[in-house]
Amino acid sequence: MSGAIIYIKDDLKISDVQVEILVGILNLYCLIGAYAAGRTSDWIGRRYTIVVAAAIFFVGALLMGFATNYAFLMVGRFVAGIGVGFALLIAPVYTAEVSPASSRGFLNSFPEVFINIGLLLGYVSNYAFSKLRADLGWRVMLGAGAIPSVFLAIGVLTMPESPRWLIMQGRLGEAKTVLDKTSDTKEEARGRLSDIKAAAGIPEDCTDDIVQVQKQTHGEGVWRELILHPTPAVRHVLICGIGIHFFQQAIGLESVVLYSPR
Known part of the structure; x- marks a missing residue:
């Protein structure tokens, strides 16, 4: 968007305020997508939620590409923002739940790495397509x-x-197969299986491939533990997470990324 906005402003004859809204409002749209992604991933699974995110962003990108006026462009931006919010939430969750402990931190750093690679490729494509008719x-x-x-x-x-x-869906047999494939050792696979079964309220000695799992809450207890009564470990993680994101924005990174081509 940062490279395209130069040509959008001239072609659609929009003001600087409209430009600012167009490029900055994506973060608000992402909040909606991130909120919806949590419930969606619990409903259809992490993998298909990523497919949904890709599909939403696909539609959003096409809508922006075919936009004929500012309102049409904002609709495309909204749809794309929902897709980005979906992806930003579900990608780290999926990675953390699938990957073994030995490489979990390394693999969870990939979204940030590839976001920046994507920004670079975006600038490259902007330069390449700038040769086309305005x-x-x-x-x-x-x-x-x-x-x-x-x-x-x-x-x-x-x-x-x-x-x-x-x-969580009671599909123990399939989970065992995945854990055997994604763990470094059989012992680690058994340990991960035991931990998840305990979290789901499944008895340790249960070996059935399909079991009935009691429905979980919608996360009310998690919010209480996170915000109202956090343990020292949770408080430390919360401060680090919020602090990193605060200073990431406070240094003006978004301004550089979005407005540097101008």
Whole structure:
């Protein structure tokens, strides 16, 4: 968007205030997507939620690419923002639940790494498409974002479902198979299985492939533990998480990313 906005402003004859709203409002739309992604992932699974995120972003990118006016462009931006919010929430969750302990932290750093690689590729594509006719170039810049989402959706369908989600659905047999494939050792697989079974309220000695699991709450207890009565360990993690994101924004990173081409 940062490179395309130069041409959008001239082509659609929009003001600086409209430009600011267009480029900055994505973060608000992401909040909606992130909120919806949690419930969706509990309903259809982590893997298919990533597919949903890719599909939503695909539609959003196409809507922005075919936009004929500012309102149409904002609708596309809204849809794309929902998709981004979905992906930003579910990708770390899926990675943490599938990966073994030895590489969990390393793999969970990938979303941030590839976000920045994506920004770089976005600037490269902006430069490449800037040679096109002014009213066509920015549409191709925005519409091209639909291409990676197709590869993401196809790629994730070849990957296993989260073993934690499978156990929460009572599908112990499938979860055991996934844990055996994604753990470094058989002992680690058994340990991870025991921990998830305990969290789901399944007896340790249960060996059935399909079991009945009591429905979980909607996270009210989690919010109480996180905000109202956090343990010292939870408080430390909470301060670190909020602090990192606060200073990431306070240094003006968004301004550089969104407005540097101007």
